[in-house]
Every structure is written in structure tokens, then in C-alpha cells.
Amino acid sequence: MRVCTIFVLAAFLSAGSSSTHFQDVFEASEAGQSSINSEALYKRIKRRIFLGQAPALLPPPPSQAVVSTYPIMVPGFAFTSSLWGAHGELWEPTGRLLDYSYAGYMANEAPIPINQTIAADVVQFGAVGDGVTDCTQAFKAAIAAVSSGVIYVPPGTYLITTQLTISNSGVVLRGAGAGVSTIYINNSLTDVFGQLWSGHGKDTNISAQSDWKDGPGMIRFAGPGSADLAGVGHVQIGAQDPISNATLLTAITGHALRGSVKVMVASTKALKPNQWVTITIGDVNGTLVKDLYNNVNVTNMCKVTGQPAYCINDLRVMRFHSRIYAVHTNYIVLERPLPFNISLEWVPEVHAFVPGIQQCGIEALTIQFQWKQYAGHLLEDGFNGIEFAGAANCWARDLIISNSDNHLFMWLSSFITVNNVTVTSLLGSRKGGCFYLTLS
Ligand SMILES: *[C@@H]1O[C@H](CO)[C@@H](O)[C@H](O)[C@H]1NC(C)=O
Ligand SMILES: *[C@@H]1O[C@H](CO)[C@@H](O)[C@H](O)[C@H]1NC(C)=O
Ligand SMILES: *[C@@H]1O[C@H](CO)[C@@H](O)[C@H](O)[C@H]1NC(C)=O
Ligand SMILES: *[C@@H]1O[C@H](CO)[C@@H](O)[C@H](O)[C@H]1NC(C)=O
Ligand SMILES: *[C@@H]1O[C@H](CO)[C@@H](O)[C@H](O)[C@H]1NC(C)=O
Ligand SMILES: *[C@@H]1O[C@H](CO)[C@@H](O)[C@H](O)[C@H]1NC(C)=O
Ligand SMILES: *[C@@H]1O[C@H](CO)[C@@H](O)[C@H](O)[C@H]1NC(C)=O
Ligand SMILES: *[C@@H]1O[C@H](CO)[C@@H](O)[C@H](O)[C@H]1NC(C)=O
Numbered sequence: 001m002r003v004c005t006i007f008v009l010a011a012f013l014s015a016g017s018s019s020t021h022f023q024d025v026f027e028a029s030e031a032g033q034s035s036i037n038s039e040a041l042y043k044r045i046k047r048r049i050f051l052g053q054a055p056a057l058l059p060p061p062p063s064q065a066v067v068s069t070y071p072i073m074v075p076g077f078a079f080t081s082s083l084w085g086a087h088g089e090l091w092e093p094t095g096r097l098l099d100y101s102y103a104g105y106m107a108n109e110a111p112i113p114i115n116q117t118i119a120a121d122v123v124q125f126g127a128v129g130d131g132v133t134d135c136t137q138a139f140k141a142a143i144a145a146v147s148s149g150v151i152y153v154p155p156g157t158y159l160i161t162t163q164l165t166i167s168n169s170g171v172v173l174r175g176a177g178a179g180v181s182t183i184y185i186n187n188s189l190t191d192v193f194g195q196l197w198s199g200h201g202k203d204t205n206i207s208a209q210s211d212w213k214d215g216p217g218m219i220r221f222a223g224p225g226s227a228d229l230a231g232v233g234h235v236q237i238g239a240q241d242p243i244s245n246a247t248l249l250t251a252i253t254g255h256a257l258r259g260s261v262k263v264m265v266a267s268t269k270a271l272k273p274n275q276w277v278t279i280t281i282g283d284v285n286g287t288l289v290k291d292l293y294n295n296v297n298v299t300n301m302c303k304v305t306g307q308p309a310y311c312i313n314d315l316r317v318m319r320f321h322s323r324i325y326a327v328h329t330n331y332i333v334l335e336r337p338l339p340f341n342i343s344l345e346w347v348p349e350v351h352a353f354v355p356g357i358q359q360c361g362i363e364a365l366t367i368q369f370q371w372k373q374y375a376g377h378l379l380e381d382g383f384n385g386i387e388f389a390g391a392a393n394c395w396a397r398d399l400i401i402s403n404s405d406n407h408l409f410m411w412l413s414s415f416i417t418v419n420n421v422t423v424t425s426l427l428g429s430r431k432g433g434c435f436y437l438t439l440s
Helices: 025-029 033-051 064-069 136-145 191-194 287-292
Strands: 003-008 009-011 119-120 130-134 151-154 156-160 163-166 171-175 183-185 221-222 250-252 262-264 276-281 318-327 331-335 349-352 359-370 386-388 390-401 406-411 414-425
Touching: 003 025, 025 064, 119 136, 136 151, 136 156, 136 163, 171 183, 221 390, 359 386, 386 390, 390 406
Parallel strands: 119 151, 130 156, 151 171, 156 183, 163 221, 171 359, 183 359, 221 386, 359 390, 386 406, 390 414
Antiparallel strands: 003 414, 009 414, 250 349, 262 331, 276 318, 276 349, 318 331
């Protein structure tokens, strides 16, 4: 038996890392920079207090010397590194380590809910936990009946033969415990939907690879626009992009350096303090990817996609969420330091943060697939576990996922906590990684 357990793995939109050719226009020329820094620093300190052992009252806006007094530490976890130190005292917004304190459910600012109302019990809808009765219709009926609340799966083993999609916010699929309540899925996505691929696999020709190598999940939490698989297509990934022209609030009008909090904007009309926004940048000619990769020669990096000299060729491809800390005449101050540089050639924009499906969870269950020898990398049958697509502020916890090709996906999702999920393979190695996880 091969087992790996993941404790506290959390995703949020972000990106970061490295380049040249900027002047730090603001830092160099703007008066009032020191007050911006202390605003940002104040926020940072507050956050450290939230995550660490907080004194009852916030201190006054601090001086630099105060920083190391308040550790950024999730209780129960202690990491030490040259980027972090023992208590976060070495962490710097311009350093290589991202500020991950916002990762996870509700930006890590609220506990995952417990004790929500049980809205439905799958047994009431005809499910029989004998491992043999096909419970697919019962589960589908329960999902259709519940607009919000817990769908409870009592002890037993429930045979499911196809994909289950949850698309209402506030729905939690809960069992009586991993190893106690089991959803047994006997079919792969290939069994259910077939394959369009040619079957060659193991090369860089996408049309020669399994349709199900990158998703979707058999149990999906899918936000608006989630694709219906009935028609089958290649690699269906979940939901519509939450960022679009409709979410655009304003263009960004000036360069900014990674680590800074000040962002010049064309208009502040739609911007308010405390509002969550998504900062986007794109790549039109390879300069972004070059910057992110610390100015390396990217000429040979993207043979697979056949792009001339760079991998990314898309607007709004890098995204970062922050609350707005303050709104000024022609700029905003973000609560979080930017994890990437902003250059005008990357068409930087401020968007509304659109969470999609929210407050969903899956917990205290075993998700077990019928055993079949792993077909190989890129050749997967599609025994794919759980998927969050177009979701935010959701969780997966206290689960065992067994015999899966891919275990858990997050696409176009933010602020998702994955905690205490054990991946097992009952009869032998299924190779592959423990998790297929895309932070997007
Ligand atoms: C950002 O710009 C600065 C200044 O030009 C540069 O030193 C740095 O490498 C750039 N990239 C990142 C990811 O910081
Ligand atoms: C949840 O419910 C259980 C059982 O009723 C109770 O013991 C526990 O205190 C509740 N927890 C919270 C946080 O309300
Ligand atoms: C899964 O179970 C259903 C219902 O019993 C059955 O029709 C189907 O053939 C099974 N699939 C596999 C791959 O065993
Ligand atoms: C990719 O594979 C398909 C199916 O085997 C084949 O028709 C196509 O010519 C291949 N394309 C390339 C670029 O090799
Ligand atoms: C979004 O806006 C851009 C710039 O105005 C425009 O080029 C693009 O066609 C728009 N996209 C859609 C889908 O409307
Ligand atoms: C970048 O790499 C390509 C391919 O190896 C090479 O032809 C080119 O000269 C390199 N450019 C620089 C500036 O080193
Ligand atoms: C990339 O495009 C931007 C704007 O389109 C232009 O200003 C810049 O010079 C270009 N950079 C390179 C390296 O081609
Ligand atoms: C983790 O999940 C297992 C079930 O897989 C459960 O028995 C255990 O109590 C959970 N651990 C924690 C720390 O919640």
C-alpha cells in the first residue's frame, strides 16, 4: 500500500518570482512613500498578530523594529528557513518566498465551518450503502434538492457510476468519517464518456494523449459556466474564467515593482477600501515570462506549444488577489505587496474579485475507485477524484482518496484549503504524484 498524507495545502491566485528594465518610478519619485510603507507595514503586523498569538489590542503603527515580535505562524506549525527565519523575521516582500498567509479558506481569516445544518441524507433519496446498489441517482437527487447545507453520507459504501457535479454555493458533502463512509466509483471517465484520443500517448502531441489526463474530477464543485461533459471533448476543465472584460474595474497606468503596494490606476471610481480585487498582467511578446524567470533566455523553453520564443502568450495570465487598503486620487494602496513586477507592456488591470461557487466542502469520506492497473502518464483512464473549478472559500478535509489517477484538482479557484487528505493505492503502485494540483 502506498500512502501519502497531505496536511494543510492551500491555494490562492498568485504568482511571483524575477527581471530588469524597470525604474521603480514610485519608490524613487513619489513623496509620501514612507507613509505608504508604514500603512503596508501596519497591515502586515496586524496579519502577523492574527495568525500568531495575538495580544488583545493592536499596537500603534509600528516601527520596523517591532516586526519580529509578532510571528506569522499558524498555531501548530513551525518552519525555519533562510527565507523565513523561525518566526517570519527574515521574510521580506521582495524576497523569493511568497506571502502565503492568505492561502486557504477565507484567506485564512476564519475557521472552516463545522456543525452546519444537515439538509439531506442520501439514504432519504434511496441510496443503499451496501457497495452493490447503484446509488448514482440517489446522490444526484440529493444534490439537486439541496440549495445549501450538508448532504450527509451515513456509514456504508455507496456505488456511484458516473460524475457528480455540485454547482450550488454552500453545499457540503460530508460522511461519517474516512474509512466509515465510502463513495465507491467503479467507472473511469473513459468508461463513462469514452476517449477521442488516438492512443499513442507519451509524446508532446496533445491529440495523442488521454482526454482525462488533466481532469475533470468525478466529484466536482463547479462554478458558473461549468462545462457539461455529455458531449465529450478534450480535457474539460471545469468552469468559465472568473476574469473577463465584464470584471474589469480599471486599467493600471504605471509600473510597479514586486514587493510594493502602490498601484497607479486610470480611475478609482469603482474602487473602495477593503474591497477584494484581482490584479492581472499578461504576456504579449515574451517579456513577462522573461521577467518571471529572472531574465533567462527563453528561446528554447516552449517547443511544446510551438510558440516562437516564449510560453505565455495571453492577456491576464498572472493574477493576484488583494484587498484595497487605501484609495488615493490616481493610485491605490494594496493590503498585500505585489508578488510580481507590473509593466505597462503587460496590459496590467484591476478586476473585481469574482469567487464563483463558494462555501462548499467535502469532508470525512473515503473516495475509492475500482482498482485497475495505472495506464501510465498521459494515458490515464480518468479515475479522477475531486475537482474545484471556478470556486473560492471551499475545502476538502479528512478524506482518503484511493486508487485514483489524479486525486484532487483546483482550476480557476482561490482560497481553497486541503487538509488531512490521504491518498492510497490498495493493490499496488499507481505511480504518478500524490496530487495533481494546479494553483490557478
Ligand atoms: C522586477 O524588476 C526589478 C527592477 O528592474 C528587477 O530587478 C527584477 O528582476 C524584476 N523581476 C522580479 C520578478 O522581481
Ligand atoms: C459542534 O457540535 C457538537 C455536537 O453537538 C458540539 O459538541 C460542539 O461544541 C459544536 N462545535 C461548535 C464549534 O459549535
Ligand atoms: C459499474 O457498475 C454499474 C452498475 O452496477 C455497472 O453497470 C457497470 O458495468 C460497472 N462498471 C464497471 C467498469 O465495472
Ligand atoms: C498528432 O496525433 C494525431 C493523431 O495520432 C495525428 O493525426 C497528428 O498528425 C499528430 N500531429 C503531429 C503534429 O504529430
Ligand atoms: C475585451 O476587451 C478587449 C479590449 O477592449 C477587446 O480587444 C476584446 O475583444 C474584448 N473581449 C471580448 C471577449 O469581448
Ligand atoms: C538564446 O538561445 C537561443 C537558442 O539557444 C540562441 O540562438 C540565442 O542566441 C540566445 N540568445 C541570447 C541573447 O543569448
Ligand atoms: C514588447 O511589447 C511592448 C508593447 O507592445 C513593447 O513596448 C516592448 O518594446 C516589446 N518588447 C520586446 C522585447 O519586444
Ligand atoms: C484526519 O483524517 C482521519 C481520517 O482519514 C481522521 O481519522 C483523523 O482524525 C484526522 N486527523 C485530524 C488531525 O483531523
